[in-house]
Amino acid sequence: MIRAAIYARFSSDRQKDRSIDDQIALCRDLCAREGMAVISTFEDRAISGSAAVNRPGFQALMQAAENSLFDVVVAEDMDRIFRDQADYHNARKRLDFLGITLHTASGKVGTIDGALRALMSEQFIENLRVHTRRGLEGVLRDRRHAGGRAYGYRAVKDKPGELEIVEEEAEIVRQIFADYIAGKTPRQIAHDLNKRSVRPPRGRLWNGSTINGHVARGGGMLLNDLYAGRIVWNKVRMVKDPTTGKRLSRPNPREQYKIVEVPHLRIVDDDTFKTAQLIKIERRRDATPATAQKARAPKRVFSGLIRCGSCGGGMCSVGSDRKGLRLQCSAYRESGSCDNGRRIYLNDIEALAIKGLRQHLAHPAVITEFVDAYNAERKRLKKEATTERARLERRLGEIGREMKRIVDCIVITGMPPEQFVGRMQELEAEKAKVTAGLDSAKESDNVIALHPKALDRYKRAVVELSDHLKRGTPMEFATIRELVTAIIVHASPSRPGGAGTKANTEDDRTVRIDIKGRLAALCGNPALFPNMAMSGGSLVAGEGLEPPTPGL
Structure with a gap:
């Protein structure tokens, strides 16, 4: 059959x-x-x-x-x-x-x-x-909203496409425009709103990008023409990625925008809206060609690996002075959700991290511990994989024989197939699970012993680390980044007095880093190699480096 x-x-x-x-x-x-x-x-x-x-x-x-x-x-x-x-x-x-x-x-x-x-x-x-x-263009011609959510408005019940103003949210919108015109940055406005526990349009917190928006896409509260009584449609178009099937947005040129006046939805007057747009244009012009060129400069050796010890978020550049580039917690800057506003010099973090790597990773005890742990874990995994693979192969054979018996029963005896549908589905699901288990067991069995040349390469990479490495070639960066997954910066939040004042003691200015390495991942169990979650030492702002504690 x-x-x-x-x-x-x-x-x-x-x-x-x-x-x-x-x-x-x-x-x-x-x-x-x-x-x-x-x-x-x-x-x-x-x-x-x-x-x-x-x-x-x-x-x-x-x-x-x-x-x-x-x-x-x-x-x-x-x-x-x-x-x-x-x-x-x-x-x-x-x-x-x-x-x-x-x-x-x-x-x-x-x-x-x-x-x-x-x-x-x-x-x-x-x-x-x-x-x-x-159909959407017809909705627009009727002076109705063609879709999407906007802070300050809600949909009118049983009237598709019609909006009405939410006065409590409209007051927040007016305050945002007023603060921006008064000189506050979008980040400062977001901090203030979060301190007042004002509910954001979506998510848990206000961010500077929520207010500032994206110029090419026409997003963000400051760029939303609806607040000035205009519906602007067709800012973006949706395209589908043929590989993943996901829908992605692409900005349209301004000449393709469709604009309709809706005075009854105006929250801020035209003068306020236009003034905010002019200020936004002027602030964009302040980004000089030299600044733009600096943003396009090659990445530093630990770019993207430095994280805040208070919240776990990334640390971003906040400009530079005569001592070099400074970093600050991005969560503190964008939303104020982190209480650590300390600014740390990138040069100090790089020098401390490299010194810690050289001292800790080149220690013979560390290398011996890594090799022993890796090979012991490899042997254990191989033994378990062999046992498990034999069990799964036996079960796969049993499933195949049972499925064949069901098919023979239907074909030879003529029994109704419907009686076996449930059991066949169960067997198919179990077969897929067993097959996946076999693939996993084969992958575990493919773990190879650590080759002596790999250890030589590892030692050479540690020796070649430079205390003064600032901007090297991509190959030099890759050598160091092979050893590091993250650098966690622990720094006590600065007090109101600011750096260099009496309100800040030496303890307030001390910075400690933890270096997370890749060797623990190679063993498959971080507990087998605890020394890789090590302290890289500490530094005091303005006083240079202190050597890392031996044995950590």
């Missing part, structure tokens, strides 16, 4: 789950008429058919096809399976190679008619985009 797999799908969360049941019932009737036994069913609920890569049900169907679990794929129509020509042709070639055919309610799908139906399904999606865009 021919084994059949049913595939069902509906594309919108506004449709009903009943659609899946109706499609499966229709396909079961078709299989009964054609003398096919339904082995399993696959489904995707509320998922578009325009990209196969994002449909777990379809991916499971293709995986089952690779395991030769059925002979025919049955669906209500071609558009249930494919809405994209490329997906159709790729899947069709694979199914033809596996000897699996496609059937719909109208019969077997041939090569030519299948290609034509895939073309028609893709064209339907294209037409749907055009019709949707036309």
